[in-house]
Amino acid sequence: MSIANLLDPITAAGGETCFSGLENWMQGRTLYGGASALIAYTAAIRAFTDLPPLRAAQVAFVAPTGPEVELRREIVRQGRNVAQVRSEIWCEGKCTLTAFWLFGTEREANAEHDAAPVEDWPGGPDEADVAMQGQGPAFIQNNFEIRRAQDMRGPGKPVVRRWARLTAREGLDPVSELILLGDVLPPGAMRAMRRQGPISSINWSFNLLEPAPETRDGWWLSENASQHAAHGYSSERLRLWNADGRQVLDGMQCVAVFG
Incomplete structure (x- = not known):
């Protein structure tokens, strides 16, 4: 199963959601962290479609995530340039992942420099x-x-x-x-x-x-x-x-x- 198919059950309404094919995305007894973070991100951007580009995130992996979940998301603050959104995954009445997403419009650069190049470039x-x-x-x-x-x-x-x-x-x-x-x-x-x-x-x-x-x-x-x-x-x-x-x-x- 592709990750795009995994994300298909996520709707703008959020709420109770059931995923299938999770056996391909498991890490031990829980969903792989990158996949669960992506589910939380997708729940946010499908609920709020006019967000500016993503700039940063904070994700907490609280407990194992399974196939039957509740997706919660809310805009914590919507400013002129920056929107901050919280999304959570709940399983069996307990929060298993909580994430804070920061979206921001592009500004005129007042400081600019590139990240340092890769040390020991491997080819x-x-x-x-x-x-x-x-x-x-x-x-x-x-x-x-x-x-x-x-x-x-x-x-x-x-x-x-x-x-x-x-x-x-x-x-x-x-x-x-x-x-x-x-x-x-x-x-x-x-x-x-x-x-x-x-x-x-x-x-x-x-x-x-x-x-x-x-x-x-x-x-x-x-x-x-x-x-x-x-x-x-x-x-x-x-x-x-x-x-x-x-x-x-x-x-x-x-x-x-x-x-």
Whole structure:
């Protein structure tokens, strides 16, 4: 099932919604974080169709999300240039995801500089080796193509970098594609773990650097880098670049690292 088909049940009215085919998007006992964030985003933009472009978001993964949900969304504030929208997913009477979306019209630039270029450019995705084939959770095997973008393997510097693209992205706009892809890799802390164990995203916040991001052949360079890991948690920086090395998303995430 493509992600576009997964989003079909979402209506402008919100409320009680039932999804099918979720087995292709599961990560353990819950819906993959990028897919659940995209459901919340889609619920917001289908309810409020005159919003300006998305600029930033804060997403909290509260509890496991299943197939039968209630979608809630509201405009918290609508200003002349900026709209702030809250959307939530509820399952069995409990909130499982809450998200705050910031939409803003373009302003005349009073400050302008490009994001720093990619360090240690890995080369384009066409020459890269396939990664995670037959490995990883179901949502990766069913929906993504992953290729290597760093020489490192196993323990080492707590950075995971891969080329990633959706195998079926028809009908999906570029911003929705980035929301879906932004949380696709395991955390950088995985390379610093003393032993294998479960990991779980707790939240995710990001800024979109381009309101209409573009790339070639669907490829995006994704990087998760642990900035600090201790006490069972890792603070991660998440970034996405297009196939030409232009950064399009800058984010942070808290990850639970279990023993």
